[in-house]
C-alpha cells in the first residue's frame with residue numbers, strides 16, 4: 001500500500017522539539033520516523049536537529065538515539081549495527097540524519113567507509129544548504145549566490161561562489177545498493193523512498209531537500225511549497241540509483257521559473273542578471289546530462 | 297589455550313582480546329600497533345573469534361564504531377597508537393562522558409612533528425584529561441593480564457568507564473617473551489558479559505551522548521569524576537580477583553619494589569620499570585638503599601598510595617617519557633601534587649628520557665640513583681636524560 005497522508009500512521013516520534021516554525025529538516029525526520037517506526041535507532045550528529053532534539057532532560061525524539069561526533073555519524077551507525085547484530089537483536093533500523101555539512105563535508109569520510117562496508121543502515125542527508133546550527137555558514141552543498149554569514153553578499157562578491165557538490169552521484173559512485181534524492185515538497189515520494197531504503201539489504205542513502213525558513217529568508221508557512229518549487233524549477237531533482245542505474249523520477253517538460261524561486265528567498269537577494277544566467281546555465285547543463293545518461 | 301607461549305607484546309594483547317570475546321572490534325592500522333589488528337583479523341578468519349570486525353577508514357571512525365557498539369551494550373575493543381590516538385580524541389571524551397566501557401590498547405609512540413614511529417609516552421600522557429582509565433604495562437605478561445583486567449574494571453557497574461591499556465611501542469609491542477596463558481573457562485568466569493545499565497534498549501528507548509546545558513552539565517561531570525575515583529577500588533579488586541583466578545597480581549594501581557627503607561626512590565611507568573628493577577637489585581646488593589615505584593595507573597591517580605610509598609625516602613626521582621613543554625613532565629607534576637596533598641615533604645627531581653625512541657639504559661638509571669643518593673638534587677630543572685648536548689646547543 002502506497003504511503004500517503006491517508007495511510008501513514010498518526011504516531012508521532014519527533015515532536016515537542018525546539019526547531020523554528022516551518023523547519024523542513026524537522027518535517028523530514030518526523031516523516032521518516034513514521035515509516036521507520038519505534039524500533040528505529042537514530043543517530044543525529046551536531047546540527048540543528050540534534051540541538052533542538054536532545055536538551056537534557058527534554059527528549060522529544062521518542063526512539064533510541066545517539067548524538068555522535070560530527071564527523072562520525074556513519075561510523076557510530078556501523079558500530080550500533082555491529083553491536084546489535086552480535087547480540088542477535090531483531091527488527092530494528094539504524095538511521096542517521098545528518099545535515100548537508102554533516103554529510104558532504106565533515107561526515108563524508110565516515111559515510112564513504114560505511115558504504116564501502118555496505119552496512120545495513122539508512123543515511124539521510126537533510127539538505128538545508130548551509131551550516132544552520134552555527135548561524136548559517138557555507139557548506140559544500142550551499143548553492144551559488146547564497147548569502148551566508150561567511151559568504152556575505154556585497155557589491156563585489158554576491159554570496160557563495162561555488163555550486164553544489166554532486167553528493168548523490170558521489171554516493172552512487174560507491175556502488176551503493178540504494179540511493180535517492182527527495183524533497184519535503186514531495187512528501188509521498190520521500191515516504192516511499194524511506195520505505196525502500198528500509199527494505200534495502202545494505203547501505204542506503206536519501207538526500208532530502210529541507211528548506212530552512214530562518215536561513216533561506218522565507219516565511220514559515222511556505223516550506224513545503226518552496227521544497228516543491230525547488231524541484232519544479234529544476235534546481236533540485238528527484239532521482240534514484242538502484243542496481244547500478246540512475247533513474248529520474250520526475251522529468252518536467254517545462255520548468256517553472258527558477259528566477260521566481262530565487263527571488264522568493266532573501267538569501268539570494270544579491271543576485272543580478274549575470275548570476276541568474278549562470279544558475280540557469282548550470283541547471284540546464286545538469287539536466288541535459290541527467291536526461292542523456294539516466295533512465296526516465 | 298592454556299599453557300605457555302612465546303609471543304610479542306602485541307600478540308599477547310591480541311590473545312587476551314580473543315579470550316575476552318568482544319562483540320565488536322574496530323581498528324585502523326598504525327605502527328607499532330598493527331600486529332594486534334592483524335592477529336585479531338586472523339582469529340576472526342579462522343573462526344576462533346566470533347567478533348564483528350569492522351574495517352573502518354580512520355581512527356576517528358574506529359572510536360566512533362566502538363561508541364556505537366558500546367551504546368547498544370556490546371563489548372568493544374580497539375587498538376591504536378600516537379597519531380591515531382590523537383585523531384580519536386574527540387571520541388575519547390564521548391566514551392568517558394557517556395560512560396561506555398570500551399577497552400583500547402595504545403602502543404605508546406612519539407608524536408609528530410618531527411615524525412618518529414618509536415616509543416615515548418607523549419601520546420597517552422597528553423590525554424590524561426579525557427576521562428579514560430589509563431593503565432601501563434611493564435612486560436608482555438602484564439599486558440596480556442591487564443587487557444583481561446581492563447574489561448573487569450571498565451564494565452563494573454560502579455565504574456562504567458573506558459580503559460586504555462598502554463604498551464611501550466617496539467620495546468614491548470615487538471619484543472618476544474614467554475607468557476602464561478589463562479584457561480578460557482577461568483577468563484569467562486573472571487569477566488562474564490553483563491548487561492550495561494545505560495545501554496540503548498529497543499523496548500525502553502533512550503538517548504545517549506545528549507546535550508546537557510548549564511543546569512545539568514556539572515552534575516554529569518561530578519558523577520563522572522566520582523566514578524573515576526571509585527574505579528581505584530575496582531582496579532584493586534580486579535587485581536586481587538585476578539590473583540585468585542590466575543595466580544598473578546600487580547599491586548593494583550602501583551607497585552612498590554624494595555621501597556620500604558629506601559633513601560632514593562625512582563618513580564616511573566611502563567617497560568622502563570623492568571630496567572629500573574635490575575638497577576635497584578644491583579644497588580641493593582652493593583648496599584645502597586634504593587627502590588622503585590612503578591605507577592601502573594595514571595588515571596585515577598593513586599595519590600595517597602604514592603605519598604605513602606615515598607614518605608620515608610630522602611630523595612625521589614621521576615623518570616618519564618614525556619614533557620609538558622614549558623613546564624615539566626606531567627608524571628612529575630602528578631607525583632608532586634600527591635605529595636603535597638598528603639603532606640609528605642621530600643625533594644623530587646624530574647628526568648625526561650626516551651623521547652622519540654632514545655633508549656634508557658641501566659647506566660642512565662644508575663646515574664639518576666647516584667644523583668639522588670648524593671643529596672645534591674637540582675629540583676628546579678627538568679633533566680633530559682641521555683641528551684646529545686653537542687648537537688642541540690644545550
Ligand SMILES: Cc1ncc(C[n+]2csc(CCOP(=O)(O)OP(=O)(O)O)c2C)c(N)n1
Nearest residue numbers: 046047048070099100101102130131132133
Ligand atoms: C568537530 C566539530 N566541528 C564543528 C562543530 C560545530 N558545528 C555544530 S553544528 C554545525 C553545523 C551543522 O551543519 P549541517 O550539518 O548542515 O546541519 P544544520 O545545522 O544545517 O542542521 C557545526 C559547524 C562541531 N559540533 N563539531
Ligand code: SF4
Nearest residue numbers: 019020023048212214
Ligand atoms: S535554522 Fe533552519 S534548519 Fe535550523 S531549526 Fe531553524 S528552520 Fe530548522
Ligand SMILES: [Mg+2]
Nearest residue numbers: 099100130132
Ligand atoms: Mg545544513
